[in-house]
Amino acid sequence: MTDFGKPLKIDPHLTLSTRALASPMAGIMNPVFCHTAAALGLVRNWITPFISISPGSVPSVKALTGKLAPFRNQDALIVQLLGHDPVTMAATAKRLSEMGIPGINLNFACPSPLVMKNGNGGAVLANRKLMREITACVAEAVSGKANLSLKIRCGAESPDELPEIAGIVRDTGINFVIAHFRSVKEMYGPVENPLDRLKKLRDLLPDPVLIGNGDIQSRQTAEQMVEQTGCDGIAVGRAMLSNPFLLKMICEGNDAAATEEDRMIFLRSALQSARDLNCDSKRWLQHSFIEFARMGFGVNSPVFRKITADPAAFAQKLAPITEK
Numbered sequence: 001m002t003d004f005g006k007p008l009k010i011d012p013h014l015t016l017s018t019r020a021l022a023s024p025m026a027g028i029m030n031p032v033f034c035h036t037a038a039a040l041g042l043v044r045n046w047i048t049p050f051i052s053i054s055p056g057s058v059p060s061v062k063a064l065t066g067k068l069a070p071f072r073n074q075d076a077l078i079v080q081l082l083g084h085d086p087v088t089m090a091a092t093a094k095r096l097s098e099m100g101i102p103g104i105n106l107n108f109a110c111p112s113p114l115v116m117k118n119g120n121g122g123a124v125l126a127n128r129k130l131m132r133e134i135t136a137c138v139a140e141a142v143s144g145k146a147n148l149s150l151k152i153r154c155g156a157e158s159p160d161e162l163p164e165i166a167g168i169v170r171d172t173g174i175n176f177v178i179a180h181f182r183s184v185k186e187m188y189g190p191v192e193n194p195l196d197r198l199k200k201l202r203d204l205l206p207d208p209v210l211i212g213n214g215d216i217q218s219r220q221t222a223e224q225m226v227e228q229t230g231c232d233g234i235a236v237g238r239a240m241l242s243n244p245f246l247l248k249m250i251c252e253g254n255d256a257a258a259t260e261e262d263r264m265i266f267l268r269s270a271l272q273s274a275r276d277l278n279c280d281s282k283r284w285l286q287h288s289f290i291e292f293a294r295m296g297f298g299v300n301s302p303v304f305r306k307i308t309a310d311p312a313a314f315a316q317k318l319a320p321i322t323e324k
């Protein structure tokens with residue numbers, strides 16, 4: 001049985017605290033989510049959602065510090081960059097490495113039509129010349145200062161592209177790859193024999209640390225991915241939205257479902273985090289609190305229905321604020 005809770009040293013710059021990671025999710029990994037996850041020990045190493053880098057515009061140290069604040073804890077942080085201009089991305093990565101960030105990750109995976117239209121994410125995976133150029137340029141900029149990893153999908157159009165993609169990984173000396181088994185074109189659709197693709201990638205890239213990603217729902221599916229592909233670990237995305245405790249459970253080798261009490265603790269902690277961060281406005285209660293309730297309990301639960309009926313009353317009952 002894989003011990004997902006065991007640390008994994010990648011190089012002198014980056015050691016993962018566990019072999020099960022939270023896959024980055026823009027919009028979901030907001031300050032309240034991060035604060036809550038930290039309070040409950042749900043995520044150790046953060047890989048930030050992508051920071052978009054426009055050509056010629058390197059974010060200031062102040063701007064980067066602000067963006068990264070929610071993700072700071074005692075575990076190594078990996079900052080993800082999205083863009084298509086090698087020089088600006090390299091300068092940003094260098095700045096981050098000089099700020100002491102141990103891991104930089106390049107997003108060559110995002111299938112969002114808007115991201116693709118701007119020539120970023122999955123569009124870079126489709127343009128192998130550019131992918132090679134960006135990777136080489138950023139690798140040189142952070143060499144000796146930080147780890148550089150890639151987030152990829154198994155091809156832009158199809159997994160037939162894997163040998164060429166793996167060649168870029170090898171030639172640029174990348175030692176850490178996170179790979180989602182779908183191609184960019186497949187978006188989030190169904191795939192036959194998805195694990196064969198990650199196995200193929202493992203065979204093409206025996207040396208780098210390879211983290212498999214896609215449709216992990218449980219400790220068993222995490223175990224299956226590692227056993228059948230030879231990946232070193234896994235990254236969980238969407239399943240965290242219906243069970244925020246999943247990553248922690250995978251790391252602890254725990255198969256049990258999160259209890260109602262755990263889920264209530266999650267919701268109370270989210271509410272407390274929002275208060276600590278001064279964002280528990282009426283609007284937050286009506287929108288984000290309900291999103292946290294959806295995450296914790298699911299839309300079909302009586303608790304969720306009770307919360308949507310009157311979020312403010314539920315919040316007051318869950319964690320009373322007493323007048324001073």
Ligand SMILES: Cc1cc2nc3c(=O)[nH]c(=O)nc-3n(C[C@H](O)[C@H](O)[C@H](O)COP(=O)(O)O)c2cc1C
Nearest residue numbers: 023024025026049050151180214215216236237238
């Ligand atoms: C709402 C949402 C936002 C995402 N944002 C990012 C992102 O910022 N960077 C990234 O590399 N992947 C992003 N992803 C992709 C996930 O990290 C992950 O690769 C994908 O969802 C497949 O894993 P899963 O099946 O476990 O969800 C996002 C996915 C979702 C659903």
